[in-house]
Amino acid sequence: MEAESREGVFRELESAVLSCLGGYSVCIFTYGQTGTGKTYSMEGPPEDPGIAPRALQSLFREMGTGGQHHVTLSMVEIYNEAVSAQPGVVASGKAMKSSKAPCGALTWGPDPAVGQPCCSGLQMLSLGRGNRATAATVMNQHSSRSHALVTLTLRTASPLRGPATSGTLHLVDLAGSERAWKAGTAGTSWEDRDGAQRLREARTINRSLLALGGVMTALRARRPHVPFRDSQLTRLLQPALGPGATAVLLLQISTRPEDLGETVCSLKFAERVGQVELGPARPRRAPRSGTPSSLSTDTPLTGTPCTPTPSPGSPPSPGLDSGSSSALSPPEELPS
Numbered sequence: 001m002e003a004e005s006r007e008g009v010f011r012e013l014e015s016a017v018l019s020c021l022g023g024y025s026v027c028i029f030t031y032g033q034t035g036t037g038k039t040y041s042m043e044g045p046p047e048d049p050g051i052a053p054r055a056l057q058s059l060f061r062e063m064g065t066g067g068q069h070h071v072t073l074s075m076v077e078i079y080n081e082a083v084s085a086q087p088g089v090v091a092s093g094k095a096m097k098s099s100k101a102p103c104g105a106l107t108w109g110p111d112p113a114v115g116q117p118c119c120s121g122l123q124m125l126s127l128g129r130g131n132r133a134t135a136a137t138v139m140n141q142h143s144s145r146s147h148a149l150v151t152l153t154l155r156t157a158s159p160l161r162g163p164a165t166s167g168t169l170h171l172v173d174l175a176g177s178e179r180a181w182k183a184g185t186a187g188t189s190w191e192d193r194d195g196a197q198r199l200r201e202a203r204t205i206n207r208s209l210l211a212l213g214g215v216m217t218a219l220r221a222r223r224p225h226v227p228f229r230d231s232q233l234t235r236l237l238q239p240a241l242g243p244g245a246t247a248v249l250l251l252q253i254s255t256r257p258e259d260l261g262e263t264v265c266s267l268k269f270a271e272r273v274g275q276v277e278l279g280p281a282r283p284r285r286a287p288r289s290g291t292p293s294s295l296s297t298d299t300p301l302t303g304t305p306c307t308p309t310p311s312p313g314s315p316p317s318p319g320l321d322s323g324s325s326s327a328l329s330p331p332e333e334l335p336s
């Protein structure tokens, strides 16, 4: 995505983002082949921010115009099917105007329920970004090896706007799909430990993206059973893809002739997503008490313990891909 179009894309998304303040549930997710710029589009460099910081700035600018708001931000990473909350990247507090913070800097004020947090939402985003599992692959020097889900829950009360509402914004940066031969470590052979690790990651990533494709197929066909339980990714996305939610897919594709196969797969996936109907968007009233809902609270993670995110160089965590025999088998077919 070119720099000047990134602002244009955000302008298209802004009304959906702001609808969260009216109690709507909105999910924006990036999808595409590895190395096509998903993370860049979602995060962007400080001099030209991506969708996530722009969304936060826009929301907080709007919140500064009135009403009472309670904001919860959480960041969850899925690496090799292990789910972990990013340490220190879960916060709750009342959004407040601050003379010290620039407009939209997202300062949290003291909240008796959670102690005295006072940090900037943008700082929190970059903290999570820094902790994310990345590694060099043939296709991308800083490839994200995990799916990252940022959830903002916004409970809003305004005497002028009627009953209190609870809206949610999910920002999802999916790990990229990749072919087996492209999943190895740059400059090393497949037989070495790093190469094997990259292949194992690629296999798990592709499998979870296939599960997402299965969910989209079921939603499109309005099947009574939607296989949300087929992967951690789809489990966590369930509330974001429920009735009345709004989901926006940002598709990243490569225009290189040698990537044609992957590009066609990505376009087919987008076509399928484009045919999904989640029903008319519905606002949600805030619960009378308790914590606002978010991905982490709406979806029980029973049976899926939160484990610390291993760095790509550390031994694999026990899970779906712990079998050494499967470690070097190629990733499954690309999701399409």
Ligand SMILES: Nc1ncnc2c1ncn2[C@@H]1O[C@H](COP(=O)(O)OP(=O)(O)OP(=O)(O)O)[C@@H](O)[C@H]1O
Pocket: 001, 002, 003, 032, 033, 034, 035, 036, 037, 038, 039, 040, 041, 140, 142, 143, 144, 145, 174, 175, 176, 177, 252
């Ligand atoms: N519009 C852009 N302008 C400048 N550099 C870009 C742009 N888009 C992507 N890049 C650069 O291309 C590289 C790959 O981008 P990025 O890591 O965002 O891809 P990705 O799709 O998230 O990959 P993966 O799925 O492997 O994590 C990065 O070095 C990034 O800085």
